[in-house]
Amino acid sequence: MMKKSINIFVILLIIIAFPKKVFATTLQEYEDQLNKYQNELNDKNNQIATSKKELEEVQKKITETEKQIKDTESEIERLEEEIKKNNEEIENKKEESKRIIENYQISNGENIYLEYAFGATDITDMIYRLSIVEQLTEYNDKIMKELKELVKSNKEKQKSLEAKKVELNKLQEEMRAQAKKVQGNITSMEGLVPNIKGQLSYYQERVSYYKRIGCKPTDTIGIDCDKPKIVSGGGGGGSIAGANGFVSPLNSYRYISTGYYWNGGSGHKGLDYAEGCGTPVHAVAAGRVYYVGSGKDIYGAKMVLIVHNYNGRLVFSQYAHLSGYAVSTNQDVYAGQVIGYVGSTGWSTGCHLHLEMSNDVGWDYNRPGNYWTYVKYITNPYNYVPR
Numbered sequence: 001m002m003k004k005s006i007n008i009f010v011i012l013l014i015i016i017a018f019p020k021k022v023f024a025t026t027l028q029e030y031e032d033q034l035n036k037y038q039n040e041l042n043d044k045n046n047q048i049a050t051s052k053k054e055l056e057e058v059q060k061k062i063t064e065t066e067k068q069i070k071d072t073e074s075e076i077e078r079l080e081e082e083i084k085k086n087n088e089e090i091e092n093k094k095e096e097s098k099r100i101i102e103n104y105q106i107s108n109g110e111n112i113y114l115e116y117a118f119g120a121t122d123i124t125d126m127i128y129r130l131s132i133v134e135q136l137t138e139y140n141d142k143i144m145k146e147l148k149e150l151v152k153s154n155k156e157k158q159k160s161l162e163a164k165k166v167e168l169n170k171l172q173e174e175m176r177a178q179a180k181k182v183q184g185n186i187t188s189m190e191g192l193v194p195n196i197k198g199q200l201s202y203y204q205e206r207v208s209y210y211k212r213i214g215c216k217p218t219d220t221i222g223i224d225c226d227k228p229k230i231v232s233g234g235g236g237g238g239s240i241a242g243a244n245g246f247v248s249p250l251n252s253y254r255y256i257s258t259g260y261y262w263n264g265g266s267g268h269k270g271l272d273y274a275e276g277c278g279t280p281v282h283a284v285a286a287g288r289v290y291y292v293g294s295g296k297d298i299y300g301a302k303m304v305l306i307v308h309n310y311n312g313r314l315v316f317s318q319y320a321h322l323s324g325y326a327v328s329t330n331q332d333v334y335a336g337q338v339i340g341y342v343g344s345t346g347w348s349t350g351c352h353l354h355l356e357m358s359n360d361v362g363w364d365y366n367r368p369g370n371y372w373t374y375v376k377y378i379t380n381p382y383n384y385v386p387r
């Protein structure tokens with residue numbers, strides 16, 4: 001019982017310390033990725049739809065506000081016209097009263113004008129006509145007073161409409177800024193869609209292919225199913241094939257700076273080819289890329305790990321200290337294909353390629369303190385590649 005819980009603890013520790021997705025990928029993990037990208041795509045599409053709806057609403061409001069601004073402007077104009085007309089009317093009334101009074105004053109002193117101006121036949125008639133003059137000027141004064149009040153109230157209305165117009169313009173500006181922001185969000189979200197769709201279709205294609213060839217969810221791709229093709233003689237990439245049909249990882253190199261000497265616990269597990277940084281590195285045989293990255297090495301060496309099906313047996317080739325990669329995980333490669341470039345990353349003092357090979361696929365990476373012995377069944381690379 002005690003032993004069992006310790007084992008579970010150790011397994012958990014291993015899972016936490018070495019996330020499995022870095023290395024071998026199972027069909028289940030492919031399906032998880034597929035679902036992840038499907039959900040991501042759905043989320044993005046929903047977000048885009050929501051933002052588009054928001055944009056539509058803002059644009060509708062902008063149109064409404066535009067109409068309000070136009071209405072306000074024409075109302076201001078209409079009031080302007082009315083004020084002008086009223087002022088003219090006031091002037092007219094003023095003139096009219098002036099004329100009437102002038103006539104009255106003239107007629108008051110000169111009978112001849114009295115007759116002429118008012119056409120009065122006698123004094124009674126004249127008094128009657130004078131009272132009309134009075135009534136007329138009083139009437140004009142009343143109208144003028146009313147007109148002046150109207151002008152005053154129209155000017156006040158105009159002032160408040162101008163203030164309203166300023167407010168509407170400010171609101172309009174804010175809504176335009178909001179529309180621009182929402183449009184920006186939509187554009188950036190739409191920019192992400194092609195990549196998500198690309199990832200999704202990659203995983204859809206992989207999952208349906210692996211299912212079609214009968215892979216089980218727990219199968220590790222490239223190891224338990226969909227194994228790489230069998231290596232059968234022949235070289236490639238311009239290198240001379242070795243006894244087993246494997247080719248040299250470099251078309252040429254200066255010298256072997258460190259040879260293979262491994263006793264299972266210490267020594268040097270591979271061949272160090274001294275050659276300039278940037279020189280293309282070739283796959284030693286056809287196979288499938290198993291790992292690409294620098295996360296596996298405690299010194300951060302960039303490496304590519306390829307699994308080969310050698311006459312029905314799976315073997316590893318590992319290329320370390322690379323300066324760059326030319327392949328990605330799960331990619332099928334042919335013998336001699338460029339998989340990366342010579343570098344000096346990780347625990348290295350100069351440009352060189354460290355080639356390591358195994359007689360079987362096996363992992364030792366959970367052995368405490370032995371991070372650098374993650375490939376089991378190490379063998380001298382010269383057992384495969386030509387000297």
Ligand SMILES: [Zn+2]
Binds near residue numbers: 258270
């Ligand atoms: Zn080395």
